[in-house]
Amino acid sequence: MDSFKNVFSLEGRTALVVGGGGLGLPIAQALMENGADIIVASPHRPKEWIEERCREEGRRYLYLPVDLLSEESIVSMVAEAKSFTGRIDILVNAAGINKLIKAEEYDTESWDKVMDIDLRGVFITCREVGRIMISQNYGRILSISSAKSLIGTDKDYTAYCAAKAALNMYSKQLCCEWGKYGITVNTIAPTFTRTPINSFQLDDPVFYGNLVARIPRGRICTTKDLGCTAVFLCSDAAEFISGQVISVDGGLTAKQ
Numbered sequence: 001m002d003s004f005k006n007v008f009s010l011e012g013r014t015a016l017v018v019g020g021g022g023l024g025l026p027i028a029q030a031l032m033e034n035g036a037d038i039i040v041a042s043p044h045r046p047k048e049w050i051e052e053r054c055r056e057e058g059r060r061y062l063y064l065p066v067d068l069l070s071e072e073s074i075v076s077m078v079a080e081a082k083s084f085t086g087r088i089d090i091l092v093n094a095a096g097i098n099k100l101i102k103a104e105e106y107d108t109e110s111w112d113k114v115m116d117i118d119l120r121g122v123f124i125t126c127r128e129v130g131r132i133m134i135s136q137n138y139g140r141i142l143s144i145s146s147a148k149s150l151i152g153t154d155k156d157y158t159a160y161c162a163a164k165a166a167l168n169m170y171s172k173q174l175c176c177e178w179g180k181y182g183i184t185v186n187t188i189a190p191t192f193t194r195t196p197i198n199s200f201q202l203d204d205p206v207f208y209g210n211l212v213a214r215i216p217r218g219r220i221c222t223t224k225d226l227g228c229t230a231v232f233l234c235s236d237a238a239e240f241i242s243g244q245v246i247s248v249d250g251g252l253t254a255k256q
Helices: 024-033 049-057 071-085 108-136 158-181 205-213 223-234
Strands: 014-018 037-042 061-065 090-093 139-144 183-190 245-248
Touching: 014 024, 014 071, 014 108, 024 037, 024 049, 024 090, 024 223, 037 049, 037 071, 049 061, 061 071, 071 108, 090 108, 090 223, 108 139, 108 158, 108 183, 139 158, 139 223, 158 183, 183 223, 223 245
Parallel strands: 014 037, 014 090, 037 061, 090 139, 139 183, 183 245
Antiparallel strands: none
């Protein structure tokens, strides 16, 4: 008879979360509160509360600086992350940017920067961490995509939509190639979730009202929604779920 006890526990796991602002920290918190030791890699040192919470919960914590535009920096970061506990069980790719520019005005420099951080940086990170997970014969890779990888919007998201859609397919391909090594690869595609980057949009009552009117659940996504989904997909409860794009959007992408 199967046992369902502790299937969501992350005890004994080490999680590398790339992206120390926006969505990365609440996801790191969710993984930590369910048992994982935490490494946060980010260009800037994250807020101190995440380290304090890890200490309170008795979890190991490490911050690593990384330049997501530099292959050398990413490769070095992953090597340092592995040396922390000797393994990397969970990888969360939570870093990302957007440039709000109309499609007909999009310049190549802005396009390249969005692609380099939202896609190229994920590719290099996954390649380096994947080698470690293959040697372990175990791994959980989770990347933060977007509802905009599945549906378009009126303006300003050309590069972002393209990068996130490519991220979905890249993750599916990794699932196909690495499943035999005990590695699952999934993406989460949330709708708007409040972060310092998008607060100016969500604070606009017209923008917010139009957005929420399109969401059947009648609200935007929260960091708790994302954290709970991340814990599930990174746990053994989701051992047979791979290559999937999980829409955490309150039904937005189900509605015309």
